[in-house]
Amino acid sequence: MNPKLQWLRNTMSSLDLQGLIISNPINIKYLTNIEAEGVLLLTRKENIYITDGRYIEHVHSILTLYDEIIVYDMNDVSKDDYENFFMFCENVGFEENYVTYAQYKEFIRKYKINNLVETEHIIEKQRMIKDRDEISNLTKACEITDNCFEYILTYIKPGMTEKQIADEIEEYYKQRTEGLSFETIVASGENTSKPHATPTNREIQENDIITIDMGCKVNGYCSDMTRTFFVGSVPEYIKPVYDLVLKNQIQTTEEMKDGVSTRLLTKMVENDFKLNGYDLIHSLGHGVGMEIHEAPYVSYRSDTQLKENMVVTNEPGIYVPGKFGVRIEDTVQITKFGCISLTKSEKNYIII
């Protein structure tokens, strides 16, 4: 059996689950490589994937005998089949954070399940720890992001609009990867004060400040990097803020390692910002993998311990409303004794 399904079966037995219904397509892709509409059932003895006619061919092309997954066309599954899948299962798990209340009731009716049990993100928790292939895809996506950023620094000229720059980044990624991992942020001038700015028709000016938050997808894995940089020169009034953000980004990089609390990291940055009269208004980071935002969340609300081979962002930012903002973000891989920045672009003042 494929090792991820084997792992999941072991976890199921430790949780006293005799069956499991997996509905979240990203979790299904993680476990099986299948990208389709359907549901994955782990019954007492079998792994079953139910899909419809549109996807049967694709699914068969993905799976090997080694996966030990039986594929059904939903049109061939009878009422009795559904009732038999989980027969003699005392507890059947489901994804309560993905399944709607209406689907939950439908599961009970259709599969005749006595005890449908919440599974509290078991698969998402496993997805936090990346294996060698996953790290390799993430590394590649980050490398292309560094290259794209290097290119875009030579591309940007005063007079261009934020949108134009965002389009060029998209084009660069499209030619080399599966495309954007999220909608690129290109913010200039006072627009940099909004953490989630969308590119506008504002034209880049001499002596502008520019923030770009960008990422792409390689084999389904995302990258995420932000740099704030300058046209011509760094205005004196921005320097203290830039320096403070950079200092905290470097300090976080130094502290991120196996065993460290995400809450503590966040508090550390928050306190240093406050000492200097600023706030940390968004979380310090988030996991990156098949999704651009996934567990673990690096914020004071989540108290996770970082573990070896988690991949997370480190992205402190300060925003002065209506004036400007600075954010510096890397995607980093946690190791036993520290962390490795997978994005490696320059972090000291960048002037174009």
Add this chain to the structure above:
Amino acid sequence: MNPKLQWLRNTMSSLDLQGLIISNPINIKYLTNIEAEGVLLLTRKENIYITDGRYIEHVHSILTLYDEIIVYDMNDVSKDDYENFFMFCENVGFEENYVTYAQYKEFIRKYKINNLVETEHIIEKQRMIKDRDEISNLTKACEITDNCFEYILTYIKPGMTEKQIADEIEEYYKQRTEGLSFETIVASGENTSKPHATPTNREIQENDIITIDMGCKVNGYCSDMTRTFFVGSVPEYIKPVYDLVLKNQIQTTEEMKDGVSTRLLTKMVENDFKLNGYDLIHSLGHGVGMEIHEAPYVSYRSDTQLKENMVVTNEPGIYVPGKFGVRIEDTVQITKFGCISLTKSEKNYIII
């Protein structure tokens, strides 16, 4: 109070609901024009929208006193406030098809609700019937789609790839509308045999068959149109299939009107296809509005009666595996005595 909220309050009292929690952002936008992350509560006496700091400014810019909606920043809402919102409400409705099982349990805990009641798509059902403004936006989106199709027929030349054509359509829409209402399908040659083909690098050839399924968004409302057409000439072996699809598309247009059963319409087309040795492998149509696919669904699985001012697609198609496919689709508005095609592009053989 805004008339859509007034309508919803009337519906609530007829269903014996004293409170309602609306979570689906599209339903919230429909009712209030708000586009943000948040939740809309209809309590005994008040309409309340709870969002976070990022959206407060936007929300205030959208709402007028006339809306009678009180806006809260979620950070200012206390545990007690949550418990007070639905105090003395016997039944509180929620959107069981949108809310996850985990959120459902959280609602009960947070709002201290005794009887949380499923509401069976009440808002989606109302959204099926379009008002004058909605029809006007849908008409505009369809008109631009006709223009885009006319333009693209002059643009396509042998040697171009499917992707290149899809990109040109996206560019055309981007300059005139809010952009695509769904990812454009451009399929050529044997790729037309897949109903949901994604554009590839296949180059258009002399004597090719091409299917384009396209649509844009105007003021948040979608258009949807498909045409199958030909380079140079119509191959003789395709003509009977094209004629059969067109005959059924026209017949469906003639039969679509207030009071007609969607199941019956589908059976009519299905039977004529079968008579000729083909199958109808996807539904005959779907509602179009703020979402590209919404209620009502025109298929043999859904038995809805069409009503005046519903807007649906009419899209029979035949697919010969590995060879070719033909689909002809219009977006149409249902009237008392018939229907009006909002997309008006040529349906007889189109040769470029």
